[in-house]
Amino acid sequence: MPDSAARHSAARHDVPAAPPFGPVLHHRAHGMAPGDAISPPLVHASAFHLPGAGPDGAPAEPAAQGGFQYARWGTPTWAALEAALGVLEDADVAVVPSGMAAIAAALLPVLRPGDRALLPADGYGATRALAAEHLVPAGVHVDFVSTPGLADADLSAYDLVFVETPSNPGLRVADIADVAARAHANGRRDGKGALVVVDNTSLTPLGQRPLDLGADVVVASDTKALNGHSDALGGHVASRDPELMARVRGWRTLAGGILGTHEAWLIHRGLETLEVRFARMCASALAVAELATGHPAVRAVAYPGLPDHPDAAIVARQMTAAGGVVGLEFADAAAAERFIGDAAYVVAQTSFGGTHTAAERRARWGDDVPAGFVRLSVGVEPTAELLADLARAMDAAAEPA
Ligand SMILES: Cc1ncc(COP(=O)(O)O)c(C=O)c1O
Structure with missing residues (x-):
């Protein structure tokens, strides 16, 4: 070992x-x-x-x-x-x-x-x-x-x-x-x-x-x-x-x-409102990661809350929640952009952690990730509504261009 x-x-x-x-x-x-x-x-x-x-001539102590x-x-x-x-x-x-x-x-x-x-x-x-x-x-x-x-x-x-x-x-x-x-x-x-x-x-x-x-x-x-x-x-x-x-x-x-x-x-x-927002984001992010796992449009899913995450043992002894960000790898840049463009509940933007679900291909900033890698920031939309929308967008991403 x-x-x-x-x-x-x-x-x-x-x-x-x-x-x-x-x-x-x-x-x-x-x-x-x-x-x-x-x-x-x-x-x-x-x-x-x-x-x-x-x-000593200095201004009086601010505390006073x-x-x-x-x-x-x-x-x-x-x-x-x-x-x-x-x-x-x-x-x-x-x-x-x-x-x-x-x-x-x-x-x-x-x-x-x-x-x-x-x-x-x-x-x-x-x-x-x-x-x-x-x-x-x-x-x-x-x-x-x-x-x-x-x-x-x-x-x-x-x-x-x-x-x-x-x-x-x-x-x-x-x-x-x-x-x-x-x-x-x-x-x-x-x-x-x-x-x-x-x-x-x-x-x-x-x-x-x-x-x-x-x-x-x-x-x-x-x-x-x-x-x-x-x-x-x-x-x-x-x-x-x-x-x-x-x-x-x-x-x-x-x-x-x-x-x-x-x-x-x-x-x-x-x-x-962090505590209530974060709970919803984490619960929805796990549900999205599970939905994407095995979906024909998605080659790989990165989410620390999944049991097969490469660092799952550290996650278990260090983190009390896995967060609201999910990495989804689509076949190529075009499939990734189809997913982002097709989802009604995904704002195309940089940054993460907001109330609205948002996504971008990180390769556009030069990050060392595949061209089809999308960083999905899961928001606080009702989980079932979000899942239905993302399932539809993943299906669209699986279609040939
Ligand atoms: C992990 C991490 N640290 C720091 C920053 C910088 O934050 P800010 O844009 O508020 O300067 C970012 C921005 O995306 C980030 O993702």
Whole structure:
């Protein structure tokens, strides 16, 4: 048995349970005074009343002024979103303007010239581009490994290991607990081992708990399922390491890439229905994956919730839900486009995690997938209606052009 198979043959921990969602919905209730608005304040101010000076001539402590001074440091609307996300992550959270801003905030202020980072070869392409265009020229040595290849990768040479699981778009799954244990035991950073950063975009904390599995930092695009309404870009960084979060916040303030107030408010509102949306998406995605399995139009189905998924053993000990994204491989690009064009309930678009079912051929962006590979993002339509529509579109895709 290879080393990795032996490591993976026995569960070493219980799957960290999804947190109760009620406290996310009620996080504001305890601090409310009679007459307060139930929804969080949508505060458009760029600056906050800040009279007086501190003992050394600096402005008075913002905490003494209600916590706000200038909106690049923070706003009441961010504070509401960070508090809700903090409950969901059970960690300190910094909100940022996109998933890429979250990834940049976790990498750029942390890595220094001479450091070594290991990134996914098969994950979201912009993460690789960020490394190639900004880390490598800054003197950081960057290596790439596929998500399945992580199991046997030697992590001892690294200061930082970045994991995206399930990977986008191939939906392969890395064992976070195993990677974190090996990275911490062997990595280079200050005798503490390598820092482990997990991109938890596709599952959200309801489907997977990287920090409970041993990761140091979570990054996420809240543009996807977490907000879920295709109306705002956003992201967040979460960690239980105060020193690291101070660096992330410092980076956010000085780089100046901050989340807009309106976006923060929209994401807070989207988050309130995450639990019900995510349950529907995951249930429908499994039903779609089962429908596609064995359908004559579909050559291969990738879905972490299927029992024959290549990483099913890791899924079982790490994930509490398999997510709303399904990979479907059709015979060729034309058959894939027929499927997308024929389905009444499929919006042709990029991105995933929205309320409407959506799809695109990922090869059009240069992802290393077959031309007929479709990333299907399952929405919240009634499951039976969606299945009927997709079955019809799959039949159409099976017809000769
Ligand atoms: C896994 C993953 N991480 C990060 C991002 C970047 O998110 P954003 O578009 O919000 O910057 C994406 C976008 O598709 C993604 O799929």
